[in-house]
Amino acid sequence: MHRLHAHSNIAKELDKLIDSIIASSAASGVRIKVEATIIHDKPPRGRKNIPDQVTLDTIDVESLRSAHTCTGCAHVEELTPGEEGYQLPSPTNSDSHSPRVADGPEQHGQYDVDTGRSSGLSEVPADDNTNVSERLSTRRRKTVGGLSIPRISTFPSSLAGEAAPSEPTTRQLQTGHDHFRKRRRLENGPKLEQSTVDKLIEGIWKELHNPNSLVLDQKFPEILQDLRGESGKVDLGKPVDTSSFDATTTKCRQITEGARTGRALEVIMQAHWVDSFDAQLATLADSRIYLKPSEQKRATLAKACELFKWTEKELRNRMAIWKGYRDIKNAAGWSALIFAGPGIYRFCKYRLGLDPDALVKLRGLKQRFEIAADTLHLDWRKLLPIVGESAQLHWRGHPHSWVVSKRKDPLPLAFTYRQWDTNFSFHHITESEVDKQEWGDKDPRTLSQGPEFVCELCSQRQSAVAAQNECVCFAEIFGVNAQKNIPVQVFQTENGRNNGVIACCSFARGIAIGEYVGFITKGLANTDVMQSQAGDHEPYQIWQGRCGNFTRFINHSCEPNCQFQTFSWLGIQRMLVISKGVPASKELTVDYSSRYWEQLDKKCLCGSARCRYAHRSGETQHTGNNSIN
Numbered sequence: 189m190h191r192l193h194a195h196s197n198i199a200k201e202l203d204k205l206i207d208s209i210i211a212s213s214a215a216s217g218v219r220i221k222v223e224a225t226i227i228h229d230k231p232p233r234g235r236k237n238i239p240d241q242v243t244l245d246t247i248d249v250e251s252l253r254s255a256h257t258c259t260g261c262a263h264v265e266e267l268t269p270g271e272e273g274y275q276l277p278s279p280t281n282s283d284s285h286s287p288r289v290a291d292g293p294e295q296h297g298q299y300d301v302d303t304g305r306s307s308g309l310s311e312v313p314a315d316d317n318t319n320v321s322e323r324l325s326t327r328r329r330k331t332v333g334g335l336s337i338p339r340i341s342t343f344p345s346s347l348a349g350e351a352a353p354s355e356p357t358t359r360q361l362q363t364g365h366d367h368f369r370k371r372r373r374l375e376n377g378p379k380l381e382q383s384t385v386d387k388l389i390e391g392i393w394k395e396l397h398n399p400n401s402l403v404l405d406q407k408f409p410e411i412l413q414d415l416r417g418e419s420g421k422v423d424l425g426k427p428v429d430t431s432s433f434d435a436t437t438t439k440c441r442q443i444t445e446g447a448r449t450g451r452a453l454e455v456i457m458q459a460h461w462v463d464s465f466d467a468q469l470a471t472l473a474d475s476r477i478y479l480k481p482s483e484q485k486r487a488t489l490a491k492a493c494e495l496f497k498w499t500e501k502e503l504r505n506r507m508a509i510w511k512g513y514r515d516i517k518n519a520a521g522w523s524a525l526i527f528a529g530p531g532i533y534r535f536c537k538y539r540l541g542l543d544p545d546a547l548v549k550l551r552g553l554k555q556r557f558e559i560a561a562d563t564l565h566l567d568w569r570k571l572l573p574i575v576g577e578s579a580q581l582h583w584r585g586h587p588h589s590w591v592v593s594k595r596k597d598p599l600p601l602a603f604t605y606r607q608w609d610t611n612f613s614f615h616h617i618t619e620s621e622v623d624k625q626e627w628g629d630k631d632p633r634t635l636s637q638g639p640e641f642v643c644e645l646c647s648q649r650q651s652a653v654a655a656q657n658e659c660v661c662f663a664e665i666f667g668v669n670a671q672k673n674i675p676v677q678v679f680q681t682e683n684g685r686n687n688g689v690i691a692c693c694s695f696a697r698g699i700a701i702g703e704y705v706g707f708i709t710k711g712l713a714n715t716d717v718m719q720s721q722a723g724d725h726e727p728y729q730i731w732q733g734r735c736g737n738f739t740r741f742i743n744h745s746c747e748p749n750c751q752f753q754t755f756s757w758l759g760i761q762r763m764l765v766i767s768k769g770v771p772a773s774k775e776l777t778v779d780y781s782s783r784y785w786e787q788l789d790k791k792c793l794c795g796s797a798r799c800r801y802a803h804r805s806g807e808t809q810h811t812g813n814n815s816i817n
């Protein structure tokens with residue numbers, strides 16, 4: 189589909205150019221040379237036969253003057269490779285082979301969970317009322333020497349009748365580029381600079397969502413045993429064998445993981461020591477009342493210097509940093525310290541932005557950090573007994589079984605639906621499940637049976653085996669380097685939309701945030717489903733009422749910061765949520781499409797100044813009817 193759109197866009201631009209030349213009466217003797225330049229993001233591999241620049245054709249505008257008015261000669265058959273006029277496949281967008289969304293300004297219609305306000309309102313909304321088939325049906329023109337546009341034969345029949353939906357209704361979320369207006373890139377637009385505390389917070393979220401950030405089964409004792417040798421003493425004459433690359437890599441990993449956990453222990457211990465120092469001063473104040481506070485402090489410092497074997501200056505310098513750790517711990521909890529990573533040292537050394545506002549911000553994140561830590565790192569609290577805290581987990585289950593909010597304690601997910609469905613349950617899955625009753629053993633998303641799979645975007649080979657996979661499109665969610673834990677949380681909105689999804693970290697434009705997974709079925713009505721179709725196969729629905737992932741909770745905005753897009757991975761069509769540029773702490777939103785809203789008698793509460801459905805008289809409350817009962 190991407191190729192077809194690229195072709196049709198080029199043809200449209202070319203047509204416009206030809207029209208304007210003819211209209212200006214300048215056609216005489218004017219010819220248009222059509223060239224393509226291949227731009228490589230990376231040094232090209234295995235494309236020796238493809239030149240960097242190709243002249244596609246030369247169009248004699250004069251000869252088009254008469255053809256222009258002749259509608260009867262508008263159709264030619266699709267050309268095959270080798271035939272005259274056949275063109276090289278187009279890349280998916282003008283400057284890259286990577287699967288990026290349409291260019292344009294960033295940060296539209298974003299709901300800030302901290303302020304509870306929507307922001308960023310400068311673009312006209314996508315014209316979803318335009319009949320999709322009209323927009324896609326770029327007819328192939330018989331132009332003398334012009335570009336040939338492949339006929340769009342795989343146009344989904346479910347979309348073709350979009351203008352007149354049949355009963356019973358299904359609120360269908362729509363996918364693909366076609367529903368989103370192409371946007372211009374903001375070359376010199378304002379850039380959002382994160383404050384230092386925001387950088388610290390983003391670092392904590394990243395480490396919390398990194399499955400390897402805390403490894404307690406360290407191999408330190410064995411490594412030390414290696415160094416000690418058999419005699420139990422350091423054996424200087426017998427170096428450890430480092431000749432094997434694999435063994436060295438494993439040892440390096442073990443030491444790196446161990447050191448990371450050691451650093452986490454170091455930071456919590458140092459924060460705890462500051463508390464202990466203050467407690468000691470308080471004890472002295474009670475027991476040695478004859479000493480002035482400054483003398484009590486000096487005595488305590490002297491005692492500490494003796495035990496640490498440091499000078500007072502060294503100790504005071506370190507204490508200044510450790511106090512920062514303690515303040516962060518008091519505001520955001522132990523998990524913030526354990527998952528802060530190395531940035532926390534610099535942050536506290538220079539006291540970068542740890543002002544009252546920053547502390548308020550950190551305080552608001554304490555429970556959210558702990559939910560992520562408890563549900564993603566079952567071992568993390570095992571570090572806490574060293575500072576006198578319990579190792580018991582507090583928040584159990586899936587990270588998205590908890591709904592966070594600004595003003596209240598986190599709530600169990602089911603609790604937030606109790607007013608509509610007292611038996612609400614949700615099964616968190618990572619892969620879609622096919623409804624066997626409807627589809628038998630067939631997966632309606634299948635585009636290719638394999639065994640070889642070629643990416644539709646980059647034309648490189650896709651494979652589940654890392655060494656054989658050449659496709660890096662959306663590598664953040666497909667393939668061996670896929671991110672396991674996506675840094676998002678389900679949160680309670682404050683304006684009647686019930687739950688939504690908040691980005692803990694920023695998501696760059698074009699990044700896949702997640703796959704829209706659910707129950708692959710068909711024939712559902714009067715409920716929310718994602719309607720799609722693989723090639724010209726039978727359409728299918730993805731239903732997330734009782735099972736799915738966080739994408740189930742993404743709300744609609746008329747100026748969304750994400751969009752749906754299909755992508756084929758290993759021959760199966762997937763539905764992705766792609767970022768249009770989402771800053772940390774903003775709500776993720778998509779445009780559900782006009783068709784969806786036409787089926788729903790309800791006000792849109794997206795808060796955008798360009799909202800298409802804000803002025804309806806329909807119900808404003810969340811109905812919770814996005815499930816089958």
Ligand SMILES: C[S@@+](CC[C@H](N)C(=O)[O-])C[C@H]1O[C@@H](n2cnc3c(N)ncnc32)[C@H](O)[C@@H]1O
Nearest residue numbers: 685686687740741742743744792793794810811
């Ligand atoms: C896929 S769910 C999204 C998650 C939902 N808010 C929840 O708590 O389950 C879609 C439903 O959310 C609500 N919703 C989403 N976006 C909305 C918006 N912009 N205005 C009003 N309601 C919205 C509607 O009730 C809609 O049927």
